[in-house]
Amino acid sequence: MDIEQLRTFDRVARDGSFTKAAARLNVTQATVSMRIQALENDIGAQLFNRGRQVRLTDQGLSFLPYCRRMLGVLQEARETLRRAERGRVAVGSLSTMIMPLISGPLVRYQKRHPDMDVVIREGRHNQISAMLHERDVDLAVMCWPNLDPLLTSAEPLLIIREDAPLVAAPELAREFGPKPTLARVLEKAPRFLTLNWWQIAPHRAISAAQAAGSRVELPTDPGRNLALSGHGVGFFVRSTVSDALSSGELVEIDVSDIEPLYRDIALVVQSLTALDQPALLEFAGEIASEGRKLGRVLRDSLSGLTPTV
Structure with a gap:
């Protein structure tokens, strides 16, 4: 063997x-x-x-x-031998969370620790789950709760709830009228964009996709481009469209007959003993600091634990 x-x-x-x-x-x-x-x-x-x-x-x-x-x-x-030779922190993150959650902390951390190796890996939830299970990464940003049966242990350090508004280009949104029903939105929109933010999609999102005359399933960036060009409407996690909403390139659709959708994400480790490493705890604290700005914090186990630098 x-x-x-x-x-x-x-x-x-x-x-x-x-x-x-x-x-x-x-x-x-x-x-x-x-x-x-x-x-x-x-x-x-x-x-x-x-x-x-x-x-x-x-x-x-x-x-x-x-x-x-x-x-x-x-x-x-x-990993123990590698860290003894040279400091290293590895983070796995949902692709959609790299820019809003990881990029800023990475820049700040590397300025303080220029000799530290930092590895950032991205993917879908099941890929991140596998990375954490196989200890390819020390920290993971993933959907929560974790429903992947291969990852039997995952300790959430921070859980954030981020809303997922229905968005469209302004010229398309005007065709819907004020506080439209979902049926009117689907009737007027050229296509419904299915972006698969969740491990298991909420019933409301599934129903909308099924009722749409034309729908397309695609990754975030091309979906955002379709929405910006007025060729589709979809539920986007807010951090992925916040800049376009601020600039007015996209607008939120206030649908009268559907409750708001949201996605919970978590910063996790496989075991809390991982936080015995000061470098890892410090980087986790940087990510948590950024995460607290993104949405409603449901759980925060890092407040007061991050080393002072």
């Missing part, structure tokens, strides 16, 4: 596919198959049922937490 076999087993278990695991690990599918077969021979049990879908056997399900524990211990050891 070796570390590559364990990594490969964990990857196949996550992806449910030898082919996808091979792509993620940057090896051939034959190599993945060989590693899994060797691991099964070493432990004397079949770990996967092969077929059109690859599924864990009962033995595989039993072995999986031990495999991840071994990988976690190895990663912790490597």
